Amino acid sequence: xxxxxxxxxxxxxxxxxxxxxxxxxxxxxxxxxxxxxxxxxxxxxxxxxxxxxxxxxxxxxxxxxxxxxxxxxxxxxxxxxxxxxxxxxxxxxxxxxxxxxxxxxxxxxxxxxxxxxxxxxxxxxxxxxxxxxxxxxxxxxxxxxxxxxxxxxxxxxxxxxxxxxxxxxxxxxxxxxxxxxxxxxxxxxxxxxxxxxxxxxxxxxxxxxxxxxxxxxxxxxxxxxxxxx
Amino acid sequence: xxxxxxxxxxxxxxxxxxxxxxxxxxxxxxxxxxxxxxxxxxxxxxxxxxxxxxxxxxxxxxxxxxxxxxxxxxxxxxxxxxxxxxxxxxxxxxxxxxxxxxxxxxxxxxxxxxxxxxxxxxxxxxxxxxxxxxxxxxxxxxxxxxxxxxxxxxxxxxxxxxxxxxxxxxxxxxxxxxxxxxxxxxxxxxxxxxxxxxxxxxxxxxxxxxxxxxxxxxxxxxxxxxxxx
DNA sequence: AGGAGTTTGTGAACGTGAGAACAAAATGGG
DNA sequence: CCCATTTTGTTCTCACGTTCACAAACTCCT
Numbered sequence: 001x002x003x004x005x006x007x008x009x010x011x012x013x014x015x016x017x018x019x020x021x022x023x024x025x026x027x028x029x030x031x032x033x034x035x036x037x038x039x040x041x042x043x044x045x046x047x048x049x050x051x052x053x054x055x056x057x058x059x060x061x062x063x064x065x066x067x068x069x070x071x072x073x074x075x076x077x078x079x080x081x082x083x084x085x086x087x088x089x090x091x092x093x094x095x096x097x098x099x100x101x102x103x104x105x106x107x108x109x110x111x112x113x114x115x116x117x118x119x120x121x122x123x124x125x126x127x128x129x130x131x132x133x134x135x136x137x138x139x140x141x142x143x144x145x146x147x148x149x150x151x152x153x154x155x156x157x158x159x160x161x162x163x164x165x166x167x168x169x170x171x172x173x174x175x176x177x178x179x180x181x182x183x184x185x186x187x188x189x190x191x192x193x194x195x196x197x198x199x200x201x202x203x204x205x206x207x208x209x210x211x212x213x214x215x216x217x218x219x220x221x222x223x224x225x226x227x228x229x
Numbered sequence: 230x231x232x233x234x235x236x237x238x239x240x241x242x243x244x245x246x247x248x249x250x251x252x253x254x255x256x257x258x259x260x261x262x263x264x265x266x267x268x269x270x271x272x273x274x275x276x277x278x279x280x281x282x283x284x285x286x287x288x289x290x291x292x293x294x295x296x297x298x299x300x301x302x303x304x305x306x307x308x309x310x311x312x313x314x315x316x317x318x319x320x321x322x323x324x325x326x327x328x329x330x331x332x333x334x335x336x337x338x339x340x341x342x343x344x345x346x347x348x349x350x351x352x353x354x355x356x357x358x359x360x361x362x363x364x365x366x367x368x369x370x371x372x373x374x375x376x377x378x379x380x381x382x383x384x385x386x387x388x389x390x391x392x393x394x395x396x397x398x399x400x401x402x403x404x405x406x407x408x409x410x411x412x413x414x415x416x417x418x419x420x421x422x423x424x425x426x427x428x429x430x431x432x433x434x435x436x437x438x439x440x441x442x443x444x445x446x447x448x449x450x451x452x453x454x455x456x457x458x
Numbered sequence: 459a460g461g462a463g464t465t466t467g468t469g470a471a472c473g474t475g476a477g478a479a480c481a482a483a484a485t486g487g488g
Numbered sequence: 489c490c491c492a493t494t495t496t497g498t499t500c501t502c503a504c505g506t507t508c509a510c511a512a513a514c515t516c517c518t
Contacts, residue, residue, distance in 0.1 A: 018436060018439050018440075019432075019436055021435070021439070022429075022431070022432040022435040022436065023416070023432065025435070026414060026415075026432075027416070047416070048416060049416035049418065084439070085435050085438055085439045085442075086438045086439055086441065086442030087435060087438055091434075091438050091441070093434070100332065100333040100336040100337065101333045101337070103329065103332075103333065104329040104330045104332065104333040105430065107329040108329065108330070108430060110414055110430065110431045111430070111431055111434065114431040114434075114435065115431075115434075115435065115438060116431070116434055116438075154441050154445075155434065155437055155438070155441060157434075178441065178444060179437040179438075179440065179441045180437075181430075181433055181434060181437060185255060185339055186255075187252070187256070187276070187277060187278035189278065193444075195437055195440050195441070197433050197436060197437060199428055199430070199433055200251075201334065201337060201339065201340070201410075201428070202251070202339045202340055202343040202344075202345070203248075203251040203252065203255075204410055204426050204428055205320075205322070205340065205343075205344075205345055205384065205386075205410060206250070206251040206254070206314050206316060206343065206344065207247060207248055207251065207426060208384055208408040208409075208410060208424055208426060209314055209315045209316055209320050209344060209345075209384070209408075210247050210250070210313070210314045210315055211247075211408065211424050212315065212320070212383050212384060212407065212408045212424075213314070213315030215407060215422075216383075
């Protein structure tokens with residue numbers, strides 16, 4: 001059932017590594033842009049903000065693309081990582097929910113340059129439909145199925161209010177979308193085989209607040225306690 | 230050095246747990262809003278999208294706030310988690326970089342309702358300064374120090390282009406900000422004691438793309454291989 | 459009051475990820 | 489041609505996180 005082609009020996013890349021590959025890709029692009037053609041694991045690790053042992057281990061899951069005593073060819077490694085991630089061609093993406101965040105996402109040029117193409121903007125509200133955002137006309141949410149079939153879309157982005165998120169996700173899944181990026185502050189449940197990643201702005205801030213509070217309490221305790229038990 | 234007040238026995242909450250507390254908080258708020266006053270770990274776990282054993286273990290790090298045979302009092306647990314995270318009062322926040330994303334962040338009502346107050350919007354560009362966004366006038370980036378001192382700001386949000394991110398971060402750190410939420414697609418380096426969390430839209434999509442590609446390859450291999458080695 | 463039924467809190471087993479340390483492989487100089 | 493130097497790829501160990509499984513503790517009904 002899990003037998004594969006031929007050349008991939010133990011092609012199981014840990015999830016933690018997968019999450020870092022895009023960071024390496026970006027770092028390599030930055031290096032290439034500044035004219036650097038070769039780099040050591042140490043160089044790249046610094047650029048990516050990780051330690052070099054971890055970087056080498058991550059890259060070793062992909063294959064053996066470096067040269068001992070020399071380092072990595074920037075362009076070659078960049079292509080290999082892009083291929084592994086699957087962004088050597090563009091992925092069509094639909095964005096549902098064109099509020100403040102949807103606008104920002106539609107206008108974000110980083111998608112285009114990093115392997116994604118926004119093929120449609122959808123919204124359920126009459127007042128938004130028909131508007132042109134980032135050069136694309138917003139279409140009614142009902143057109144989702146038609147668009148997905150036409151462009152063979154596998155990835156959907158949810159930027160609606162929280163209450164609508166689960167409905168939109170259900171609809172996406174029913175139509176055949178198998179990867180969802182959810183910006184709505186709500187948990188969406190999906191069946192086996194569908195991937196969901198969530199980005200939640202206030203959760204990130206709350207995590208920072210927790211650590212911030214601890215810093216403050218620690219300082220306060222140190223000041224009043226004086227270190228004694 | 231690490232001695233604390235009195236009642237906290239082993240107050241070391243794992244990072245993975247800290248990252249989930251805001252999710253529980255949101256789920257509890259949703260339950261409270263629908264009039265539910267008591268819930269079991271199973272109920273809450275479902276609402277939060279985790280399994281109940283993990284939920285109970287997470288909560289056990291905070292203390293023993295449930296009642297065996299009964300469950301958790303929604304309001305009480307909600308308060309305890311909010312207190313632990315540190316969002317019983319509002320945290321002042323500054324946003325630097327008022328482009329598309331900065332606009333969306335400034336308009337995001339979720340910050341306000343979840344423990345944060347945007348006290349200033351800053352941008353370096355003359356063309357943006359003076360505009361009113363979400364009822365707040367955009368001020369020049371130079372005013373950062375003044376604003377941070379006036380409002381005792383500890384948390385900064387970076388929504389600038391990638392090239393500006395490190396400079397903005399350096400300036401924030403120099404002025405005394407100790408927590409940074411970075412939306413710019415760049416790695417920012419900060420000294421010990423400063424927390425940085427990053428949110429990168431295209432990285433999230435690339436992670437989805439990786440899995441999507443694997444799904445496609447798996448299906449393709451299964452179709453051509455027929456299952457035999 | 460006592461027992462049946464629930465549900466929490468936690469100890470123990472398991473799996474995954476991180477980091478140190480080193481052997482293998484390449485280059486370049488003499 | 490050989491040796492010193494550099495840097496990768498990998499092994500081993502430790503720490504962290506997840507899940508299972510169950511005892512402790514509470515309620516409710518008789």
